[in-house]
Amino acid sequence: MTRPVSARFGLGQIVRHRSAGFRGVVIDVDPVFAGRPGDTGPISPDQPFYQVLALGSDGGFMAYAPEDSLEHDPELSTLTEDAGQRFFTIDASGHHAPLSQAIH
Numbered sequence: 001m002t003r004p005v006s007a008r009f010g011l012g013q014i015v016r017h018r019s020a021g022f023r024g025v026v027i028d029v030d031p032v033f034a035g036r037p038g039d040t041g042p043i044s045p046d047q048p049f050y051q052v053l054a055l056g057s058d059g060g061f062m063a064y065a066p067e068d069s070l071e072h073d074p075e076l077s078t079l080t081e082d083a084g085q086r087f088f089t090i091d092a093s094g095h096h097a098p099l100s101q102a103i104h
Contacts, residue, residue, distance in 0.1 A: 007031070007048040008067055012088055015052060016073040017065060023073050024054035024063065027088075033066070043068070 007029045009015055016023045033045035048067045053060055 007050075009048075009050060009070060009072075012090075014073045015050070015070040017052075017054075017063070018069055018071055020063075020069075022054045022063065023075075024052040024060075027051050027053050035064075040066070 009026050009029070011026055011029070013026050014023060015026060028051035030049045030051075032047065033040050033049050037045070043066050050065050050067065050070060052063045052065055052070070054063045
């Protein structure tokens with residue numbers, strides 16, 4: 001029987017990678033690892049994995065990180081309204097969806 005998975009971080013939330021030290025904004029969430037079996041090495045694939053648009057001094061890059069590697073960024077919690085509108089559609093309740101996907 002499959003156990004329900006609940007993501008700790010939501011779209012538009014700013015997170016920090018515990019070991020790599022980068023911070024970025026969550027732009028997509030997979031309930032479990034979406035790659036090939038065995039590609040996570042010692043990291044459990046049975047946890048949410050996040051597409052994170054990482055912010056760096058040389059610009060941005062995409063990271064695919066497991067939930068266990070991410071933490072809430074105490075310095076920043078969410079995007080500014082202008083930055084959020086650049087990456088997401090946002091409904092009246094504040095729910096985010098990538099610009100390429102409709103909000104259900």
